[in-house]
Amino acid sequence: MAYSTEDEVRALLGNLRQQISQTTILSAIDSADAQINRMTFKTWTNSDQDYPAVKKASRFLAAAECLININGTEPTQQRLWDEAMLIVQNITKFDTSNVTGDYVSSSQAVTYPSNPLGTIWASSRFPMLRRTKHENESFNDGFYWVNGQP
Numbered sequence: 001m002a003y004s005t006e007d008e009v010r011a012l013l014g015n016l017r018q019q020i021s022q023t024t025i026l027s028a029i030d031s032a033d034a035q036i037n038r039m040t041f042k043t044w045t046n047s048d049q050d051y052p053a054v055k056k057a058s059r060f061l062a063a064a065e066c067l068i069n070i071n072g073t074e075p076t077q078q079r080l081w082d083e084a085m086l087i088v089q090n091i092t093k094f095d096t097s098n099v100t101g102d103y104v105s106s107s108q109a110v111t112y113p114s115n116p117l118g119t120i121w122a123s124s125r126f127p128m129l130r131r132t133k134h135e136n137e138s139f140n141d142g143f144y145w146v147n148g149q150p
Contacts, residue, residue, distance in 0.1 A: 003033050003044065003058035012063035012080065016073070020066050032061035032084075040092050050091040057091075060084035 006025050010017040036057055037043050044054045064080040067073040 002029050003036065003055045004029055004062055008055075008059050009062045009066065012059060013066060014076070016067070016070065024066055025062065028062040028065035029058065031065060032058045035061060036088060039088050053087050053091050057084040057087040060087070 009025050013020060036054060044051055060080040061084045064077045067077040
């Protein structure tokens with residue numbers, strides 16, 4: 001089931017609503033819905049709490065896609081895209097209320113967990129990380145593991 005309808009998307013197209021074909025709009029809706037599902041890691045249903053927001057994001061993404069390559073629509077297209085991305089970001093916020101165990105949350109891209117007390121254990125799986133002949137000896141530099149787990 002599509003998150004938005006042709007009429008809902010046409011309403012956002014303003015003066016161009018009659019100039020864009022049904023095929024283009026339906027294709028844009030399918031694309032927008034697939035993008036939302038990929039970004040949220042979920043297929044949404046009517047019973048989901050944020051479903052109205054998902055429908056709105058779908059309308060905005062589809063309308064923005066319909067306006068691609070039409071001269072003079074760039075500001076409107078960008079506004080629709082930005083609003084849709086803000087909606088998707090708000091419904092996919094990182095919720096740590098039910099998290100158990102260790103986790104790392106960062107606003108910047110990192111290539112290692114931010115745990116200065118982490119320990120990496122030498123093993124046959126990572127032979128270049130060994131410093132000694134002792135398989136279970138640990139050292140405290142290089143990559144960090146949380147509680148002895150990668």
